[in-house]
Amino acid sequence: MVLLKFRLAATSDAAVLAGMNHELIRDEGHRNRMTVAELEIRMRGWLEDEYRAVIFEWDGDPAGYALFRNEAEFIYLRQFFVCRDSRRKGIGREAMQWLMTHVWNGAARIRLEVLVGNVAGIAFWRAIGFSDYALTMERE
16 A cells, blocks of 8 residues: 555645646546646635545655535545556555545545546546446537
8 A cells, every 4th residue: 555645735735736637637638728827726716615625645745636525415526636657556546545534434425527538547436446327428
């Protein structure tokens, strides 16, 4: 097991979170074209409103984060990211276990969305016990 440190993000972490969010958008193939500066503004607003974030640190550096909010019937995990150079080391799995034990303890359900083209993301979520629930479709 990797030894990670976890901390609740503050609005002052919005720039760090926005940088990681920008990587997440590119890695998962999302069509969002926001700049890091625009993502920082959005992230700050989310943290000031209904979302909370946890930053995972490994050897003193950010290794990833989770952005989520509490819904009436479930935890909505909006974003979950492990930095490129920290992947395939058990960080994502350990972070999810920590969140479920220390932050979401007692949550009956955790819900998230994965782009259908994000094959690695789908495999990760299935490997840690998530199952398909819905498919969102659209037409341009």
